[in-house]
Amino acid sequence: MKPAPFEYVAPTTVEEAVSSLSGCDGEAKLLAGGQSLMPLLNMRLARPDLVVDLGRVAALDYIRESDGRLAIGAMTSKRSVERSGLVASRQPLLHAATVLVAHPQIRNRGTVGGSMAQADPAAEYPAMAVALDAELRVVGPDGERSINAEDFFVTYLTTALQPAEVLTEIRVPVLAPGSGWAFTEVARRHGDFAMAGAAVTVTLDAGGHCADAKIVLFGVGPVPVRPRGAEQAVNGERPGEDLYRQAGRKASEEIDEPLSDVHASAEYRRHLAGVMVRRGLAEAVARAAAARGDA
Amino acid sequence: MPEVAAARKIRLKVNGVAHEALVEPRTTLADFLRGGLALTGTHVGCEHGVCGACAVLVDGTAVRSCLMLAVQADGAELMTVEGLAESDGKLHPIQEAFVEEHGLQCGFCTPGFLIAIYELLESDPSPSEEAIRDVLGGQMCRCTGYQSILRAVHSAAAKLGAARSASATPGA
Structure with missing residues (x-):
């Protein structure tokens, strides 16, 4: 099948994405890597009025280490995580969870933030986030807040994200010695x-x-x-x-x-x-x- | 919901040729390539990212083109299966290996396999058996011709390796 019509914007900053979401009268959907949302659009299980594509928000694509934690931008692809020497050496559980996600082409497009926000109960990333006590950073109309992984996943495909909030980063501690x-x-x-x-x-x-x-x-x-x-x-x-x-x-x-x-x-x-x-x-x-x- | 959303202009390069086109936001990249550019080598199977028949390279990375919107490819350089063979029709070594090893049966899944294998061999010229199987696992062949495809990958890797060492030898 083919997606039903929708309006489309491709902001280049998180702030623009948030204002697109909060300015939408109907239903808005964030498009990250599209490996879950695109099937839902194609099958018309999702029929949003507006699709806000985060693909041009370049500032959300990074993997950094600071203060004993890995900070990963929400738009970082699974493939980047899989190929990151930093991830493999500092948090091998994250590496192991990543290579179990689907297939190489899906990991090429699928993002870290997308898996979290999709909150599929059979997916690897939500379990990884809870196991590592990850902190999820989100930005909304009222500014930034952080949510613990255990509080983030509410029920099937449902998270603690508010309609106009954007998940921007996940932080996981590096593997503790021993x-x-x-x-x-x-x-x-x-x-x-x-x-x-x-x-x-x-x-x-x-x-x-x-x-x-x-x-x-x-x-x-x-x-x-x-x-x-x-x-x-x-x-x-x-x-x-x-x-x-x-x-x-x-x-x-x-x-x-x-x-x-x-x-x-x-x-x-x-x-x-x-x-x-x-x-x-x-x-x-x-x-x-x-x-x-x-x- | 909008009855119809305004089409937007995109510019992209496919197999070295620049294109400019108007597309509706909901048009998938797969449908744009087939319907908009008449590049029907890219096959559409499941339309939800499972079968891999619609794989194309976007800026050198293999993706399911049914899981991307055409508007997302604005500014990108693409390669489809039509870009593999040379302009005189000479097949790419991966295609030759498919012919020799019977890597295609009904042929429907073949374009996706060729693109997936091309990406693999570009980044890893002599891949391990495990790496090959990981990539092939993402592509569906309902004729179940996987063993011949596996042989074709090994043969293609050898052909490409031989071509590389020939071109690296001075005077050759």
Whole structure:
């Protein structure tokens, strides 16, 4: 199908984009990389009156490190993140999440900010943002504010962004010394949306026990889900296959009923959530142990 | 919703030829190339970014042209599948490899594959098996001819490599 008619503006600054959004009487949509919005337009599932294209806002395309954080402009492509040596060395979980997103051509156009604002519950980036405790910077008619990743994702395809706000930057802390991480998912085909996946971070204390375990599941709820019972079950314990299995069981029991659709039943997604937690923990602990060995 | 939005003027270069055209904002780049410029080598399959048949190069980067608006290509340099062969009709080494290795069956997906492989070999002249599969995974061939296409990529990489070393040899 073809998109229904819409008016189109291509501002060159964030301020112009905000005023285009706030000046629109009907529905306005921000176009970032277009890898989610364009299918919705083509299928006429979205019929905005106005499309505000951020593609000419050059100032939103950057990856910088400062104060122990990576700051990434919202219009930075996934391909730039994937190819960034800074990202690969300073926050490898972000790199790992990026290469699991769709296919090279989609990553060429798809942006960091676009994935956040789209808030697809099966997508990698929202889970990555929650796992890394990312801070999202947004600019609106009343100025700038920042939102924690966990507060940003409200429900399916819905974020805390107000209608005239533009997401401008995401900030993620660099990998802490001694920290282990994993980003794992199961999809029917490489590049498809995951049926379930997990982002895991963990450290090992002086006695070799698990500490600061953080587990974020995706594909199993309306937003990235933290199985806190499973996290608690891991902390303070000696790592091992039995512990990972037990945490996986706990995670799959404690999450709300997952979505059931043509790709996977709720029951299967619940099962996969447990498997992802088990595999993620094993991988993250192995990395934490290696990091300790290096220190 | 506007009944019809005012067309705007865009200027772009496709396969080395400059064009100026009026396009409605909702026109996808794929439809503009096919309908506006009569470059029908770019195929439109799924129209939602899944199949990869409509891939073209925009400023050297392979993109799904069904997921881009023509107005977004204003000022860009594009290459479509028509830009691969030389003006005398001599096929590009990737195209030759497709012919020799039976990389095309019904041919519908071929333009997208050729562009995807062109981008890959431009940035990585001797790609790993994994890198090739990552790229091919983004293109759909419903005849399921992937093994022949895989062989064609290896053969094309070898052809291009040989051509490069021949041109690098003094006096050759």
